[in-house]
Amino acid sequence: MESKRQQKFAGVIQQDLAAIFQREVSSLLPNTMVTITKVRVTPDLAIARVFLSFFNNQNTSLALQTIKSHASEIRYKLGARIKDQVRIIPQLEFFVDDTSEYVERMDKIFEKISKEPRQPDTEE
Known part of the structure; x- marks a missing residue:
């Protein structure tokens, strides 16, 4: 269970990362829309786990590798x-x-499942 502090910090990071991805990281992945779906922060606030969703991209693993290679930037x-x-x-x-x-x-x-024919219920 995350504390209020962690949740608030994660929200700040998510908001700022969204702006960064929208403006500056789009050059790394042309024609791909990257969405930050959630951010989870460790209790000491030292590590942020960022969950990304890629739209208009066939190879998500390559896109993720590209993002990871530019993580320090x-x-x-x-x-x-x-x-x-x-x-x-x-x-x-x-x-x-x-x-x-x-x-x-x-x-x-x-x-x-909904297209399969329903079998009548048998009562015993």
């Missing part, structure tokens, strides 16, 4: 934005948020 830009609000700038760890893929997969399963 992204952290520097984040530090420039939040330096007056925090003591330390957290290390950034990036992960793919596959929630949308999971939802699509579940929708397909439910759709398949």
Whole structure:
């Protein structure tokens, strides 16, 4: 369970990273929209786990590797934005948020189930 402090800090990081990704990181992944779906921060606020969702991109693992290879640059830009609000700038760890893929997969399963003919309930 995250504390209020962690949640608030994660929100600040998510907001500022979203602006950074929107303006400056778009050059790393042309024609790809990157969304920061959630940020989780460790209790000591030293590590921020950032979950990303990629739209209009076929190879998410390559996109994630590109982001990870520029993590220090992204952290520097984040530090420039939040330096007056925090003591330390957290290390950034990036992960793919596959929630949308999971939802699509579940929708397909439910759709398949609903199309199957229903068998009559047998009472004994």
